[in-house]
Amino acid sequence: xxxxxxxxxxxxxxxxxxxxxxxxxxxxxxxxxxxxxxxxxxxxxxxxxxxxxxxxxxxxxxxxxxxxxxxxxxxxxxxxxxxxxxxxxxxxxxxxxxxxxxxxxxxxxxxxxxxxxxxxxxxxxxxxxxxxxxxxxxxxxxxxxxxxxxxxxxxxxxxxxxxxxxxxxxxxxxxxxxxxxxxxxxxxxxxxxxxxxxxxxxxxxxxxxxxxxxxxxxxxxxxxxxxxxxxxxxxxxxxxxxxxxxxxxxxxxxxxxxxxxxxxxxxxxxxxxxxxxxxxxxxxxxxxxxxxxxxxxxxxxxxxxxxxxxxxxxxxxxxxxxxxxxxxxxxxxxxxxxxxxxxxxxxxxxxx
Amino acid sequence: xxxxxxxxxxxxxxxxxxxxxxxxxxxxxxxxxxxxxxxxxxxxxxxxxxxxxxxxxxxxxxxxxxxxxxxxxxxxxxxxxxxxxxxxxxxxxxxxxxxxxxxxxxxxxxxxxxxxxxxxxxxxxxxxxxxxxxxxxxxxxxxxxxxxxxxxxxxxxxxxxxxxxxxxxxxxxxxxxxxxxxxxxxxxxxxxxxxxxxxxxxxxxxxxxxxxxxxxxxxxxxxxxxxxxxxxxxxxxxxxxxxxxxxxxxxxxxxxxxxxxxxxxxxxxxxxxxxxxxxxxxxxxxxxxxxxxxxxxxxxxxxxxxxxxxxxxxxxxxxxxxxxxxxxxxxxxxxxxxxxxxxxxxxxxxxxxxxxxxxxxxxxxxxxx
Numbered sequence: 001x002x003x004x005x006x007x008x009x010x011x012x013x014x015x016x017x018x019x020x021x022x023x024x025x026x027x028x029x030x031x032x033x034x035x036x037x038x039x040x041x042x043x044x045x046x047x048x049x050x051x052x053x054x055x056x057x058x059x060x061x062x063x064x065x066x067x068x069x070x071x072x073x074x075x076x077x078x079x080x081x082x083x084x085x086x087x088x089x090x091x092x093x094x095x096x097x098x099x100x101x102x103x104x105x106x107x108x109x110x111x112x113x114x115x116x117x118x119x120x121x122x123x124x125x126x127x128x129x130x131x132x133x134x135x136x137x138x139x140x141x142x143x144x145x146x147x148x149x150x151x152x153x154x155x156x157x158x159x160x161x162x163x164x165x166x167x168x169x170x171x172x173x174x175x176x177x178x179x180x181x182x183x184x185x186x187x188x189x190x191x192x193x194x195x196x197x198x199x200x201x202x203x204x205x206x207x208x209x210x211x212x213x214x215x216x217x218x219x220x221x222x223x224x225x226x227x228x229x230x231x232x233x234x235x236x237x238x239x240x241x242x243x244x245x246x247x248x249x250x251x252x253x254x255x256x257x258x259x260x261x262x263x264x265x266x267x268x269x270x271x272x273x274x275x276x277x278x279x280x281x282x283x284x285x286x287x288x289x290x291x292x293x294x295x296x297x298x299x300x301x302x303x304x305x306x307x308x309x310x311x312x313x314x315x316x317x318x319x320x321x322x323x324x325x326x327x328x329x330x331x332x333x334x335x336x337x338x339x340x341x342x343x344x345x346x347x348x349x350x351x352x
Numbered sequence: 353x354x355x356x357x358x359x360x361x362x363x364x365x366x367x368x369x370x371x372x373x374x375x376x377x378x379x380x381x382x383x384x385x386x387x388x389x390x391x392x393x394x395x396x397x398x399x400x401x402x403x404x405x406x407x408x409x410x411x412x413x414x415x416x417x418x419x420x421x422x423x424x425x426x427x428x429x430x431x432x433x434x435x436x437x438x439x440x441x442x443x444x445x446x447x448x449x450x451x452x453x454x455x456x457x458x459x460x461x462x463x464x465x466x467x468x469x470x471x472x473x474x475x476x477x478x479x480x481x482x483x484x485x486x487x488x489x490x491x492x493x494x495x496x497x498x499x500x501x502x503x504x505x506x507x508x509x510x511x512x513x514x515x516x517x518x519x520x521x522x523x524x525x526x527x528x529x530x531x532x533x534x535x536x537x538x539x540x541x542x543x544x545x546x547x548x549x550x551x552x553x554x555x556x557x558x559x560x561x562x563x564x565x566x567x568x569x570x571x572x573x574x575x576x577x578x579x580x581x582x583x584x585x586x587x588x589x590x591x592x593x594x595x596x597x598x599x600x601x602x603x604x605x606x607x608x609x610x611x612x613x614x615x616x617x618x619x620x621x622x623x624x625x626x627x628x629x630x631x632x633x634x635x636x637x638x639x640x641x642x643x644x645x646x647x648x649x650x651x652x653x654x655x656x657x658x659x660x661x662x663x664x665x666x667x668x669x670x671x672x673x674x675x676x677x678x679x680x681x682x683x684x685x686x687x688x689x690x691x692x693x694x695x696x697x698x699x700x701x702x703x704x705x706x707x708x709x710x711x712x713x714x715x716x717x718x719x720x721x
Contacts, residue, residue: 053631164571198589201534201565207632208596211625215585219568222581250616253659258580262420289624299669
């Protein structure tokens with residue numbers, strides 16, 4: 001294992017909403033009444049079943065309640081021992097699964113306000129991601145603008161599997177707002193389950209959904225690049241969160257080849273996909289989906305031909321590594337510094 | 353890609369007698385729709401004339417994403433006697449088989465009876481295309497071998513078609529496509545794997561097909577390039593399903609070939625599956641070994657379209673992780689993204705690996721002397 005350094009930025013931690021009722025104080029009378037009268041239940045996504053081994057490390061799992069619902073635990077498990085300067089909170093509460101744009105907007109607003117009050121106000125190291133109601137682009141932009149006034153929000157959060165591919169033009173006002181307000185778009189593993197979780201249909205197993213996240217990220221990168229998002233918003237950064245990293249280079253080799261073959265179809269893509277990724281896309285470190293040997297790791301990072309693509313993450317409380325071994329073996333001290341400190345700060349302008 | 357290779361594609365290289373190769377992905381086409389009628393019952397001829405073919409996508413003619421070239425094929429591959437690219441044996445011999453010294457050519461007919469909503473029609477068309485492969489191609493050129501095309505959504509009739517063709521030396525594999533109504537590991541497809549294993553035939557899974565699912569897990573994208581690139585994600589999901597449903601565990605002698613979906617993603621997928629299997633294996637107790645072991649032992653990969661790193665030697669790392677004994681060279685003739693045999697491997701490959709890559713692995717897998 002490479003040595004951790006103090007002052008790092010953890011770009012992917014997951015504070016948990018204990019229950020839908022935890023959001024009631026942040027809903028207006030109408031929505032509070034809707035939740036209670038209609039008997040709405042807790043919004044837990046199939047992407048992260050509460051007791052699944054992937055959802056919490058055994059030694060990070062609380063005796064009761066959801067993994068990640070206690071600030072004291074997060075401090076004790078990651079913020080203190082990893083000597084972090086900052087950790088970016090990406091709440092994975094199942095609000096994206098809701099179909100009504102009104103209900104979704106109310107839940108997102110409540111979730112963002114809950115994050116401020118229950119987490120950001122209680123530990124100065126914490127930063128937040130704005131969860132947005134993607135059923136309505138107009139409402140999503142309004143929520144971004146509302147939250148962005150608080151500089152502790154450093155990112156906009158979307159799921160890798162939603163209603164449409166992320167490059168689609170209808171979503172661009174979200175990207176315009178994000179670029180204007182210096183907010184990268186974080187794209188996190190998980191699905192709204194509005195489409196089958198693989199491109200070949202519904203599988204049988206949770207393990208299949210989880211393994212399949214990597215393919216979802218690949219199709220989204222294609223969409224974002226070929227639709228021309230980064231030609232239109234060149235300063236916009238996007239961060240692939242809990243995406244895996246070992247697929248990046250071979251995927252780009254394929255995309256690059258086809259782009260050269262059929263670039264007449266998308267003439268607005270004025271730079272090679274490889275160059276676009278190097279300037280605009282980042283990836284969180286965990287889960288590091290490669291074998292634990294230094295030789296392979298060195299080859300994988302060499303294939304990327306850049307030391308700026310990866311940003312540090314523990315993925316707390318998900319179980320991606322044991323003990324303090326968040327950094328895979330073979331990373332040089334220079335690369336550790338880039339991953340833990342320099343790359344996150346270059347990605348998130350609001351991190352101060 | 354034909355943009356680069358058009359100038360030299362018709363003429364045999366004047367420089368050397370070329371080493372023999374296997375081409376494990378050739379697409380033979382019908383010159384006309386009626387070319388299949390001799391192999392179809394009157395009922396189905398009538399059906400095609402009146403109702404046409406209803407696939408799991410809305411277009412009556414052609415694909416939902418317009419291709420980059422007519423028929424997705426090279427513009428220099430139209431036969432002089434007329435008809436679409438890939439529809440003439442004599443022109444295929446002149447343009448592909450002879451100049452490249454193809455010793456073994458594996459036919460993978462597309463746009464046949466697969467991905468069709470009427471499963472009876474699907475079975476009839478597949479059976480017809482299998483007869484047609486023998487009559488038009490393999491009986492006339494011994495270098496060519498056929499694939500048993502099966503009605504993919506009806507496992508039992510597909511298995512019957514495989515059993516009927518088993519032992520016929522015209523056929524060297526069973527052909528499926530990557531995109532189906534469900535992921536390929538699902539039970540409805542198991543009779544196909546059982547019959548293929550019994551017949552000792554590998555199952556080739558070619559990219560493409562229609563199953564009604566959007567080609568991303570986030571809905572339908574806009575462009576042809578997204579479909580093209582997306583075929584590798586479909587293939588990864590299909591292979592993950594095969595592993596995680598325990599198909600390789602249940603059919604240990606089954607061999608599968610991933611065709612035209614690239615191979616650069618293979619090590620990453622295997623590593624990822626191993627990693628999540630360590631965590632979540634209690635959900636899939638029928639998967640008894642690390643997923644990478646099944647993949648290493650039971651899966652082969654055709655090469656085209658080869659991933660194209662800026663530094664071409666980077667591909668050697670990936671091939672080393674997969675195994676030089678698992679790659680099967682393919683051109684994808686007559687499609688536009690054809691890989692030219694003389695240009696796909698960078699310098700620095702040992703003679704043994706080069707021979708395995710171009711010919712040896714394919715002869716061994718397909719049982720060709």
